[in-house]
Amino acid sequence: MTTPSDRALLRWYDRHRRVLPWRVLPGETADPYRVWLSEIMLQQTTVAAVKPYYARFLAAFPTIDALARAGEADVFAAWAGLGYYSRARNLHACAKLVAARGGFPDTIAGLEALPGIGPYTARAVAAIAFGAPVVPVDGNVERVAARLFAVAEPVPGARPRLAALAQTLNTGAEAQARASDFAQALFDLGATICTPRSPACALCPWRDACAAQAQGIAAELPLRAPKVARPQRFGIAWRLRDPAGRLLLERRPPRGLLGGMLGLPGPAWTAERPDAAPPAGVNDCREIGTVRHVFTHFALDLQVFDGRIGLEAAVDLVATPVWSDAASPTGLPGLFAKAVALPG
DNA sequence: TATGCGTGGTA
DNA sequence: TTACCAAGCAT
Numbered sequence: 001m002t003t004p005s006d007r008a009l010l011r012w013y014d015r016h017r018r019v020l021p022w023r024v025l026p027g028e029t030a031d032p033y034r035v036w037l038s039e040i041m042l043q044q045t046t047v048a049a050v051k052p053y054y055a056r057f058l059a060a061f062p063t064i065d066a067l068a069r070a071g072e073a074d075v076f077a078a079w080a081g082l083g084y085y086s087r088a089r090n091l092h093a094c095a096k097l098v099a100a101r102g103g104f105p106d107t108i109a110g111l112e113a114l115p116g117i118g119p120y121t122a123r124a125v126a127a128i129a130f131g132a133p134v135v136p137v138d139g140n141v142e143r144v145a146a147r148l149f150a151v152a153e154p155v156p157g158a159r160p161r162l163a164a165l166a167q168t169l170n171t172g173a174e175a176q177a178r179a180s181d182f183a184q185a186l187f188d189l190g191a192t193i194c195t196p197r198s199p200a201c202a203l204c205p206w207r208d209a210c211a212a213q214a215q216g217i218a219a220e221l222p223l224r225a226p227k228v229a230r231p232q233r234f235g236i237a238w239r240l241r242d243p244a245g246r247l248l249l250e251r252r253p254p255r256g257l258l259g260g261m262l263g264l265p266g267p268a269w270t271a272e273r274p275d276a277a278p279p280a281g282v283n284d285c286r287e288i289g290t291v292r293h294v295f296t297h298f299a300l301d302l303q304v305f306d307g308r309i310g311l312e313a314a315v316d317l318v319a320t321p322v323w324s325d326a327a328s329p330t331g332l333p334g335l336f337a338k339a340v341a342l343p344g
Numbered sequence: 345t346a347t348g349c350g351t352g353g354t355a
Numbered sequence: 356t357t358a359c360c361a362a363g364c365a366t
Binding site: 044045046048049081082083084085086087156197198256257258259293294295296297333334335 | 345346347348349350351352353354355
């Protein structure tokens with residue numbers, strides 16, 4: 001067993017670093033706006049899923065000022081499908097605050113005070129954009145630390161300990177001088193070598209320093225607390241068109257599930273399959289099919305119905321009606337995009 | 345501290 | 356098909 005060498009990790013990073021759209025080339029200066037935007041999008045979201053959204057978002061809102069000036073509906077529409085929609089609301093609020101103060105704060109405390117920025121993202125932006133010598137602890141770094149130090153305590157309970165252990169990794173002179181590279185080197189190590197399943201220990205620059213590798217338990221760590229079962233819920237969604245053929249959508253409440261996003265109208269989802277009686281003012285009601293969708297904490301069976309509705313009845317049915325002219329409207333979260341696309 | 349909050353890829 | 360899980364945050 002050796003000590004994990006910051007120099008060895010950085011040498012590996014210089015040879016094997018991933019090329020990513022939000023990442024600058026060696027020698028270039030990072031744009032805090034792009035670093036922040038990418039970090040928000042990457043929260044609990046894979047690199048592959050983020051890439052197209054990042055490109056479209058940056059094209060639509062090239063600067064923090066452009067984003068701050070944008071309308072909320074445009075921001076939500078650009079986020080639709082990416083999930084965790086409170087991120088979009090906080091992103092916009094954060095952009096307004098940052099634009100008003102003339103740029104991002106460059107301290108961890110200043111960053112963490114902004115909406116949507118927590119302990120991880122504050123340290124990631126501080127390290128990547130401003131070179132602060134801190135180790136941002138995300139799921140990758142947790143896994144690397146759990147294996148490197150053979151921490152057998154399960155997460156999430158072990159998180160504080162793993163974070164403290166991770167902070168011991170960047171004490172060397174090279175990690176201090178290359179804080180941005182060092183943080184991203186840890187991400188890349190976790191994403192390409194020290195992977196959740198079947199880690200490529202033979203290729204790891206820290207193989208000789210890894211306690212879990214020495215014990216032959218690298219693939220088993222980190223341990224996780226048992227998960228709770230995912231309940232089943234049921235719902236109904238109406239695809240209602242007015243006499244002109246426009247589709248009735250509603251703007252959902254700003255907080256909570258799919259908060260702030262557009263959706264199809266329908267009764268609240270329940271644990272039992274609901275009665276599908278059409279609401280008042282709906283004619284030519286017809287069942288189209290069922291959409292199955294899995295959220296983080298429950299699964300949903302959504303029965304989809306077509307029908308016709310008048311403008312007055314629509315106002316009674318939907319708190320904030322939005323009429324869509326498009327044959328297949330965009331800007332909907334995944335669940336409702338599936339329901340709208342259901343053939344029928 | 346525990347829970348609520350999306351979506352898509354992979355084994 | 357099921358289960359897991361990915362650059363977490365807010366409350």
